[in-house]
Amino acid sequence: MSEAELITVNGKTLDEVILELQDHYSLVGRENELKMCLAGKLAEKHLLLEGDVGVGKTTIAHSIANYFSQNLERVDGDDRYSAARLVGHFDPPMVVQKGYNWESFVSGPLVSAMRNGSILFLNELNRMPEGTQNVLLVAMDEGMIMVPKLGRIDAKDGFLIIAAMNPQEFVATTPLSEALKDRFAWIRLEYQTEEEEREIVKIRSKIDDDQVVNVTVAVTRRSRDWNDLRRGSSIRGAIDFASIIQYLDKTVPESWVEAGIMALATKVEVEDGVDRRVEEVLTEIINQVLSEQDFF
Template sequence: MMLNNHINLPEWRERAIQFEQSLNSVVLGLDHQVRALTISIFSRGHVLLEGDVGVGKTTLLRAAAQLLGGEYERIEGAIDLMPSDFLYHAYLDEKGQPAVSPGPLLQHEENLAVFFFNEINRARPQAHSLLLRLMAERSTQAFNREYSFPHLTVFADRNRLEREETFELPAAARDRFFMEISVEAPNDRDLQRELMFNARFHNVDVLIDSLPAGLVPYAALNEVSDAIQSSVRAELALQDYAVNLWRALRAPSEFGVVLEDVDVSRLVAGGASPRGMAMLMRAARSRAWLEGRDYLTPDDIRAVFYETVAHRIFFTPAYELRRENIAPRLLNCVLDQVSAP
């Protein structure tokens, strides 16, 4: 690919660092999650946050939307949410006549920068189906025409604890998310004290409004991302390492992966697709760029491995219910077993 010569990548890297610093000023103890979110945004990927209630998932996503600028829309996951609720509102006008107005997805058309799906696992699969095309193609069809959202980033969050009236995301929907990022409350005592007693963190609206809107202009990110991907090279030894990781994920027993209480030869049902592994390398290149390098290292891959790969590995039914326990062990063992250059 040709490098976009008019894109000043050092200047954009400074913007990216400021973006991270701004996010870290409104959520405490989430440095790793903020870095992962930054990598996703500069890789032009969609993001799913998962965690307990009240740990800062929504605050983090709202802060990112503020820093990107552009139009922002949000929809709440609910058991009765239907695909049409994204597209239009039907109501009676002042004359008592039926009328239709654009829904949250269509109000701003190509100026829509961020669409936030709150508590996505509360929505039925019918609602997820519309989201699939939106994330894959950044477009949808309604009112006999095509709507395009070339600069759109989809954010979603999922409550890890509550299971009543919730629906598991289908494999196809999970695979569309560039990263799944786990968010937990900080364990550091000083950070806990700060969150409890510093009134600055008690009013989220004021906190978000304090951030500079449009610090990272959303409409430029497509070109910036292309320039980043073009600027970071991967030597042959690094390419071999990445391919071996892929092969080990698909057939872990052939690479000597051993997990206690797991028949590794019958563990993996599918996943680690070409698209998924391509997303891993996009994330790794963005990470290298954020670190100030124009070449990939094994550490770049390892740093983004779990967030980009774990949700794209699907286990056989006997092990799927133990995913939260098995997936981290599998990925760590694969990283240990595959030799890095």
């Protein structure tokens, strides 16, 4: 008997829960990552999901929240997201009328999640300023925060933080402090296998043409290892590529090039020092894949 079979959630083993999550939320693969997320949730540990854009961090967070019938408070991090936005603020006109109390306080997502026992999903946590990140420390450590003029706020049962971040080498990210990292349980999400990515494209694009799916996935995967690109495309590129090409003439290479550029140009970055436009790089990748697959 496996360890997963020894643990039950609402009378179901972890393996059964994972199958249910995959079925209900159209999740392909990710068995181990889902198992680790479920184990962390049951252990009441705050989770940090790290991975490239488009690997499914947000989807996993939503599926976990939905499975446990919890509301999810989502925050999309950027360098202007202040601590006041995260915690909340007093509405000046209401303060004049009511004074400093809950009626005049506009709760931020952290306070709302704590008071309601919800999951706080911090998307792109490492794009938030360090001062905003540090607001989380006491809430994670002690399950409470102090709000001036209101006092102590204790988190209800079920409160959990799931944070998602891109790898630290990405531009415009702020390294997490050691103190903050120390309070998370960490899960790494890599790009999925080619077979799994093909299945994802079929589900998301609702296209069952193997030839289209194979080419679009191959182009997307090739972009990740292309020397002239600093960053390749996520699976979203293949989904968009497959969706667009359906409305063009698939019998001519130009249609594939045009659709591929439309789908991928905003999802890749040309390497510093490369004196070529993104359209030229993508055209080369697409034509190479088409020739290898003897498409025409």
